[in-house]
Amino acid sequence: MSSSDNSNLYRAIIMDHYQNSRNKGLVENPRGYMTVRLKNPSCGDDLTVQLKVEGTMVKEVHQLGAGCSICCASASMMAESLEGQTLEEALRRIDNFNKMVQGEAYDEDLVGEAVSLEGVSHLPQRVKCATLAWQASKRGLEKIEDERARGLADHEANEGSIEDDVSPED
Ligand code: ZN
Numbered sequence: 001m002s003s004s005d006n007s008n009l010y011r012a013i014i015m016d017h018y019q020n021s022r023n024k025g026l027v028e029n030p031r032g033y034m035t036v037r038l039k040n041p042s043c044g045d046d047l048t049v050q051l052k053v054e055g056t057m058v059k060e061v062h063q064l065g066a067g068c069s070i071c072c073a074s075a076s077m078m079a080e081s082l083e084g085q086t087l088e089e090a091l092r093r094i095d096n097f098n099k100m101v102q103g104e105a106y107d108e109d110l111v112g113e114a115v116s117l118e119g120v121s122h123l124p125q126r127v128k129c130a131t132l133a134w135q136a137s138k139r140g141l142e143k144i145e146d147e148r149a150r151g152l153a154d155h156e157a158n159e160g161s162i163e164d165d166v167s168p169e170d
Helices: 003-019 069-082 087-101 112-122 124-149
Strands: 034-040 045-054 057-066 160-165
Touching: 003 069, 003 112, 034 124, 045 069, 045 124, 057 069, 057 087, 057 124, 069 087, 069 112, 069 124, 087 112, 087 124, 112 124, 124 160
Parallel strands: 034 160
Antiparallel strands: 034 045, 045 057
């Protein structure tokens, strides 16, 4: 495929996720969920992710955001990519996605449709738009791991909330 075919395909995938956002909407009762709200002040993106982790599995990933098309499409791709994975695999996919948009070597097999956002690596001012949702899930999953490591029972460790802005230096 020529690169212009690729970019048309990638644009179509991004538009599909933007218009038919996967796992969009938050659960009414956040008990048992890790809720993470991250804002990206440089663009105005404001995204909330809810994660339900049971044992080693990421059972549910919900997302709801207001923001640019890259941020919203990426949140949809993130939810689709991480739901149903093990914690370990989810964190691996997040790191791999971050490498891709930062222009580093990455494993294409782990990226799925999010490969359509590869071009963001050439748009430094949009990197945070693309990584916001993945960053939110990473913060949530790492908080669960940290609290388990501190000895909290799963039902305590798996529930909580984080709210933060990503700074321009992150
Ligand atoms: Zn944005």
